[in-house]
Amino acid sequence: MIASANSFYPGFNEANVRAWREEGFTLIPTFFGSEVIDPILADFATLYSDRGQGEHVGRELNLKKPGTLGNSHPRQFINFDSLPYRASPAINMISLHPRLINYARALLGTDRVHLYQSHTWAKYTGEADYDQAFHCDFGNHTLTVPADNALDRTVDFVLYLTDVTNDLGALHYVTKPDSDAILGAGELVAPDASQMALKAVERSAAAPAGSLLAHGIDTFHRGTNLTRPNGYRFTMTMGYKACGNDMIGFHVWQHSPDRPWHLIFNQATPDQLSVLGVPLPGEEFWSARTLRLTQARWPQWDMSAYFAAL
Ligand SMILES: O=C(O)CCC(=O)C(=O)O
Ligand SMILES: [Fe+2]
Numbered sequence: 001m002i003a004s005a006n007s008f009y010p011g012f013n014e015a016n017v018r019a020w021r022e023e024g025f026t027l028i029p030t031f032f033g034s035e036v037i038d039p040i041l042a043d044f045a046t047l048y049s050d051r052g053q054g055e056h057v058g059r060e061l062n063l064k065k066p067g068t069l070g071n072s073h074p075r076q077f078i079n080f081d082s083l084p085y086r087a088s089p090a091i092n093m094i095s096l097h098p099r100l101i102n103y104a105r106a107l108l109g110t111d112r113v114h115l116y117q118s119h120t121w122a123k124y125t126g127e128a129d130y131d132q133a134f135h136c137d138f139g140n141h142t143l144t145v146p147a148d149n150a151l152d153r154t155v156d157f158v159l160y161l162t163d164v165t166n167d168l169g170a171l172h173y174v175t176k177p178d179s180d181a182i183l184g185a186g187e188l189v190a191p192d193a194s195q196m197a198l199k200a201v202e203r204s205a206a207a208p209a210g211s212l213l214a215h216g217i218d219t220f221h222r223g224t225n226l227t228r229p230n231g232y233r234f235t236m237t238m239g240y241k242a243c244g245n246d247m248i249g250f251h252v253w254q255h256s257p258d259r260p261w262h263l264i265f266n267q268a269t270p271d272q273l274s275v276l277g278v279p280l281p282g283e284e285f286w287s288a289r290t291l292r293l294t295q296a297r298w299p300q301w302d303m304s305a306y307f308a309a310l
Helices: 004-008 014-023 034-047 089-096 098-108 176-183 192-200 270-274 288-297 304-308
Strands: 026-028 113-124 155-160 212-215 232-242
Touching (some): 014 026, 014 098, 014 176, 014 212, 034 089, 034 113, 034 232, 089 098, 089 113, 089 232, 098 113, 098 212, 098 270
Antiparallel strands (some): 026 212, 155 212, 155 232
């Protein structure tokens, strides 16, 4: 069931939840409007200010032979940055947007969710060949494999900051029923011999800026190349899991105490901070001592609700 609080944050519905659970993918066009997206685009300009557009004019367009697909390789992943971002609050808060948190809650079927991944990704025509073979993403999210129970897995969001068309590297995917039919139920690896059968039933996740794709770590998909001259594709990847699911990880937020966490603490509600692992007001962790010392650590953070609940 979708929690009643979601009615305050429209943007998804029961059909999206059902499609995510049954098909593995659901794409919501313009989940966020330009008032949300435009300030984040300005942040991308800050983060990637050294990326001149002119120098990436289709140097490595897709020259593969018909009947072959590309592969994942390190040059595809060079323009990554992770939370908290050295830019404005807009890009820092979007992974914690209430509409996104409530969507993750509805998909995972629990009120207690944890943001375990948030990174940017800027792709430029010609900077790399972004074409990939079909794969599932579990390898760097768990040391084992995706759980049998869908709700013990993850929801992986791809948020589009720019229009993503087929000549600007739209992700292509195969629904679970289709990949199960080709590979066998629940398989996670597509052998070379099955790639073209998957390609025959692939769908495109092309959609305008502001759109949100939800999938998981057990879903077959692939990146495709950017071929439009001077083209670029800006996206963010956000991953949610149920709190307490220790099988799943990606970033360790505590690893970066020197990064601008104040941009998040100074803006976020207790509910938003809870998805990063900060206990809610009134929870057992908060004592006179922990309140005092945490406030000293983040002096601009409004902790009044936490003090009031003691
Ligand atoms: O960015 C994309 O469209 C997909 C890339 C991808 O699937 C990956 O690198 O794992
Ligand atoms: Fe992937």
